[in-house]
Amino acid sequence: MKLVDTHCHLDFPNYKDDLAEVIRRAEDAGVVRMIIPGTNVAGSRDAVRLAEKYPAIFTACGIHPHEADKVSPEDVAAIRELAVQNDKVVAIGEVGLDYYRGFAEKENQKKLFRDCLRLAKEFDLAVILHNRQADEDFIDIVKEELGPDVKGVAHCFSGDKKLLDELLSLGLYISFTGNITFKKTQELRDLIKYVPQDRLLLETDSPYISPEPLRGQRNEPAHVKHLLDVHAGVYGLTPIDIARITTHNANILFELGLEEKGEITYPIRDSLYINVTNRCTNRCTFCTRQYSDYVKGHNLRLDFEPSEEEIIDALGDLSAYKEVVFCGYGEPTLRLETVRKVASFVKGKGVKVRLTTNGGGDLINSRSIAPELKGLIDVISVSLNAPDAESYDEICKSVYGGKAYDAMLKFIKECRGEGIEVELTCLDMIGEENVEKCRKMALELDSSFRLRKLHVVG
């Protein structure tokens, strides 16, 4: 399991006696990257020095709003110089507004915030943003300085749904700290579900806000793992899924240099998925492949098509999984023989096999393939997505044109005829009326039905 703590003040004096130990404990806990946000010029310099010394440490340079009354133009120039000269500076931060503590005049905070955001824009760096009880000014300034599409994170989120929606609409990532583990923060936990998984980051905000069961102690990056269970519960995933997703998100936002190779097999929850091919006979308008190579933090873009042997090698120990699923970024029945041979191996291990397909297997293979799947595939999930051929063609754009829909229905019937369980899926984007028609069709085709949310894959 790999984790990234995107916000830890390891330059603070709290760690002066045992920093090497703290870093070792973090690495032992799977923390592969730690980002230190600077809070003033001296702290930003210290953070850069630590990044030069420790491979897992990266930094942001910035001046915290608490410092705004003391800041000179030379300080901003010093941050600029640090940002330009060091490869391990991956963001400008921690910058923002804090009207809660009120340690600095509001006007000075606003000026400093704008100056720092301009640096981020000039060098195309991400921003690590702090906001406490300054929502309106904060949003206005971010929009004015960085435009409608912001590369950055709203750190230690503790606001309401309205603020969360605004931050998300600006394109920002969101991170929660250890406070989501506290008994009395149910309202905050209730907001997590509104954060799309591809915008979620983890942070400790060390040395502050230690999570339960360590509340009251000095916080440190190793404790980031205590946030996993809360997020896993909210999204219905495993802690390992959350670790992978958030590590991928941090790698994308901050360009942390973590290698993410295309994966032949990939676990999500207690299922193991097999990525057989990236080719497909459809060009669905909603297909995730158009905007990302990733599903739940797994890179599915293969630069080769794996052989049966390579797939079987990649399966590993199957005892941990309730099912193996042929899926990936493409249509598995384009490689029917490979699917059959691997399915036979998996069945031999006593594990259930599911095939997800666009239902075009008969056209692809120029024959009825249901008899060849019998005994090898337990469940087939077919993406129905439309109640008639015309709307199917508009949404799914099969290379077989108008023939595709009828061929899919025939395939479904033949699978049922062979005794194979069939599940039909639809995306909610087709509207309630069409969803209901598809649900009825599933009943008539003796199949189960599952409604899927647009852009939620896996």
Ligand code: SF4
């Ligand atoms: S069938 Fe699946 S893989 Fe193929 S284009 Fe549609 S969504 Fe993408």
